[in-house]
Structure formats: C-alpha cells, structure tokens
Amino acid sequence: MTLRIPSIPPRWAPYVLISPFLVLFAVFGAFPLLFSLVLAFQSWDPIAGISSMSFVGLDNFVFALGDEWFWKALGNTFWLALASGVPQHLVAIPLACFIHARILRGRDAVVGAYFLPYITSTVAIAILFSSLFSTEYGLLNAMLRALHEVPGLGWLMPADGIDWLGKPGNVKPAVAMVVFWRYVGFNLVLYLAALQTISKDLYEAAMMDGANWWQQFWFITLPSIKPMAYFGVTLSVVGGLQLFEEPFVLTDGRGGSDQAGMTAAMYLYRTAFDFNDFGAASAMSWLLFVAVVALTWLTNRAFKPQEGRA
Numbered sequence: 661m662t663l664r665i666p667s668i669p670p671r672w673a674p675y676v677l678i679s680p681f682l683v684l685f686a687v688f689g690a691f692p693l694l695f696s697l698v699l700a701f702q703s704w705d706p707i708a709g710i711s712s713m714s715f716v717g718l719d720n721f722v723f724a725l726g727d728e729w730f731w732k733a734l735g736n737t738f739w740l741a742l743a744s745g746v747p748q749h750l751v752a753i754p755l756a757c758f759i760h761a762r763i764l765r766g767r768d769a770v771v772g773a774y775f776l777p778y779i780t781s782t783v784a785i786a787i788l789f790s791s792l793f794s795t796e797y798g799l800l801n802a803m804l805r806a807l808h809e810v811p812g813l814g815w816l817m818p819a820d821g822i823d824w825l826g827k828p829g830n831v832k833p834a835v836a837m838v839v840f841w842r843y844v845g846f847n848l849v850l851y852l853a854a855l856q857t858i859s860k861d862l863y864e865a866a867m868m869d870g871a872n873w874w875q876q877f878w879f880i881t882l883p884s885i886k887p888m889a890y891f892g893v894t895l896s897v898v899g900g901l902q903l904f905e906e907p908f909v910l911t912d913g914r915g916g917s918d919q920a921g922m923t924a925a926m927y928l929y930r931t932a933f934d935f936n937d938f939g940a941a942s943a944m945s946w947l948l949f950v951a952v953v954a955l956t957w958l959t960n961r962a963f964k965p966q967e968g969r970a
C-alpha cells in the first residue's frame with residue numbers, strides 16, 4: 661500500500677511554503693500585539709481568567725499619564741538613550757575610518773573583538789560589571805584609588821572610590837557605560853561596511869584637487885555613509901527607548917537607588933508582573949510605542965535630504 665500525497669495547485673504553493681512563518685507570526689507576533697491593544701482598555705486580574713476582564717475605556721491611559729513614576733522612568737529612558745546612543749556613533753564613525761584606512765592585516769580580529777560584547781549574554785555582562793562596579797573590590801574603584809595616590813591628581817580622584825550602583829547620581833552613568841560598551845561594536849561594523857562601498861576614485865580625485873584629510877572626511881566620507889548612519893541612529897533610538905536588559909540586571913530589577921535606573925520598559929514590566937496591573941502596563945506600552953514612532957519620525961526628518969541638495 662502506497663501513501664499518496666495530495667498535489668498542491670501551483671497557485672497555492674507559495675502560500676503553503678510560507679505558512680509556517682505566517683502561523684508562528686500570528687501566534688507569537690500578531691496575537692500578543694492585538695491582545696495588548698485590547699488589554700489597554702480593560703481592567704483584568706489574570707489569576708481570575710479572561711472572564712474577569714471589564715472595559716474601562718481610557719482609564720488606563722489617564723492613570724499612566726498621571727503616574728509620576730511612569731514619567732520618571734520615561735525621563736530616565738531618554739537620558740540613557742542620549743547618554744549611551746550619541747557617544748556610540750561619535751566613537752564608531754572615526755574608529756571605523758581608522759580601522760578601514762590603517763588596519764589591513766588582522767582587521768577581522770580587531771572588528772571581532774569590538775563586536776564581541778554585542779553577542780555576549782546578559783548574565784555574563786551582569787557578573788562582569790557587577791564586579792567592576794563593586795564599591796570595595798571593583799577594578800574601577802581600585803584604579804581611582806591608585807590615581808588618587810599620584811601627585812597632582814589626588815584632588816581629582818576620590819580616595820574612597822565611587823558608589824556606582826548605590827547612589828542615585830551614579831546609577832545612570834554606570835548603566836550608560838555598559839550600554840555604550842555593548843553596542844559601539846555593532847555600530848562599528850555598520851560603518852565599516854558602509855566605508856567599504858565608497859569608491860577610492862573619489863578620494864584620489866579629491867587629493868589631486870588639494871583636499872586635506874578633514875575635507876575628504878567631511879565632503880566624501882560623511883555624505884557617503886549617511887544612509888548607514890540613518891539606519892544605525894534609528895536602531896539606537898528604537899533600542900534606547902526600549903532599554904531593559906542592562907539596567908534590569910545591574911539594578912536587580914528594581915531600578916536602583918531612588919529608581920534612578922528604572923526605564924520605561926522596566927516600569928511597565930513591574931506594573932504588570934509585580935503590581936498585577938496588566939491594563940495599565942499595556943497602556944504604558946502603547947504610550948511608549950507612540951514615543952518611539954515620534955522620535956523615529958524626527959530621525960527621518962533629520963536625515964532627509966534638504967531641498968535643492970542631493
């Protein structure tokens with residue numbers, strides 16, 4: 661007895677082939693998104709089941725907009741996004757130019773070393789930087805204490821080190837350093853790929869016209885990598901506003917002293933799973949989505965060519 665597989669009409673074949681992706685996207689992508697949108701207008705106790713849902717209209721959004729801790733978390737998020745995102749690109753662009761122009765042998769190893777933090781697990785990062793930021797035994801404070809003993813530098817360096825994760829004023833800079841360390845290599849790879857697409861003829865023509873290295877960088881390199889810069893900055897904006905893992909692991913999920921490291925994503929997570937208010941958390945997530953869309957639009961406007969220019 662032979663098993664006959666029914667034939668598929670040719671016009672249905674493409675849909676059958678992509679159906680696994682469509683099913684997975686519907687279950688793990690579209691459904692959670694739509695359910696979150698519905699939940700933003702509901703009051704729900706998940707322990708009591710779906711039947712406990714009750715429509716509350718815009719009450720969750722009113723609560724979120726009037727919650728001072730949500731605004732504090734949103735302010736922390738913008739601070740961290742700027743403090744970690746801007747330096748990433750200011751460092752990655754010149755570093756990519758240097759590696760592209762000066763490092764020919766062993767370039768892959770150098771780029772791989774910079775890219776390694778991006779693929780490092782969050783748990784490993786938590787262990788590493790918790791040790792580095794330790795007040796008593798951390799390497800950073802050990803260096804500061806050593807520099808304090810150097811004549812002429814003692815007044816600049818604290819003798820007892822810095823309480824990186826204990827004082828509110830130090831939590832955000834510590835988190836920003838970790839985010840910068842983790843993602844600068846990713847942006848380096850992006851810009852290095854963009855630099856490799858620029859024709860050498862442009863630089864040779866510019867040198868024949870007497871252009872120095874700064875003029876070549878300003879009038880050739882930067883305009884040529886602008887599309888990649890737009891892509892990288894957009895990713896930084898979206899990722900910065902959704903920042904969760906780094907501050908979560910460094911502050912034990914609580915945001916640190918005075919909630920200085922509490923981001924918007926962390927706060928809506930705590931609102932849902934610590935405070936058991938899934939409706940308010942869903943409303944906050946959609947408000948955060950609006951902020952992401954608005955800043956992405958502003959980024960697009962900033963990188964959009966001006967009229968009359970290429």
